[in-house]
Amino acid sequence: MIRVLLADDQTLVRAAFAMLVESAPGMAVVGQAGTGREAVELARSARADLVVMDVRMPDVDGIEATRLIAADEDLAGVKVLVLTTYDTDENIVEALRAGASGFLVKDTRPAELLDAIRTVAAGEALLSPGPTARLIERFLRTPAAPVAGGPECLSEREREVLALVARGLNNTEVADVLGLSPLTAKTHVSRIMGKLGARDRAQLVIVAYESGLVRPGSM
Structure with missing residues (x-):
């Protein structure tokens, strides 16, 4: 409930x-x-x-x-x-x-x-990924880091996963793109959230844009 x-x-x-x-x-x-x-x-x-x-x-x-x-x-x-x-x-x-x-x-x-x-x-997934990404692209101009760390603390695979999450993909879609199992994709996302100190996927999107890992117009 x-x-x-x-x-x-x-x-x-x-x-x-x-x-x-x-x-x-x-x-x-x-x-x-x-x-x-x-x-x-x-x-x-x-x-x-x-x-x-x-x-x-x-x-x-x-x-x-x-x-x-x-x-x-x-x-x-x-x-x-x-x-x-x-x-x-x-x-x-x-x-x-x-x-x-x-x-x-x-x-x-x-x-x-x-x-x-x-x-x-x-x-499981950031709501309305398309509109959310457009808002971030339009208004994310002044850095205001919402999390403790940044992508530099992530492995190359974790950076790939973070970039896909920032584009609005859910765990199953991330798994399909990278040739992983959904469980492995979920594990990567959980590990990334832990490393960055993020409370949910919305903050992962923010840090991906603010760090430059994903840039406006790259959707």
Whole structure:
């Protein structure tokens, strides 16, 4: 069961998302927050697995709330799926840097939201790799390293895997490209995350671009 917390300052939006999530098998809404600060508090008290987080909220915005969740050791397993009004919102890059695992635009189809929740909760792949990569290419201009290390600490094979992850490939696709088994690809990704101190694949994408391992336009 995926325990979902909904954070949005619009009551009707939260109610609509709640109805959708509750209708899906294997999911439950464990709380609703109207501000970023409330989202952080409820993430802890409601023992959420995933927070669907709006960017623009009063008190503490979604980016800062995401940063607070990512920095809290007690919330280490909590994933954040950020919502934005437009897929060109530069705040999304800052949200990814802050620790978000992916993003969605608010006008996404209901089935896509549910798939996104499952994907991000599982930690298998960065959500919407194409739009995410375009955002990174457009807005990643000022270095702000989100992880402790860099690609120089990786082996040649691990650098190849990281480059493919940054292009939006999941473990199975990485395995196909490199002629590996999916389990081996998954092991490489886990090892890379450990070496770089990254909490999820979203941070791997950021560090790959910021280090120059993957360059804008190379998709």
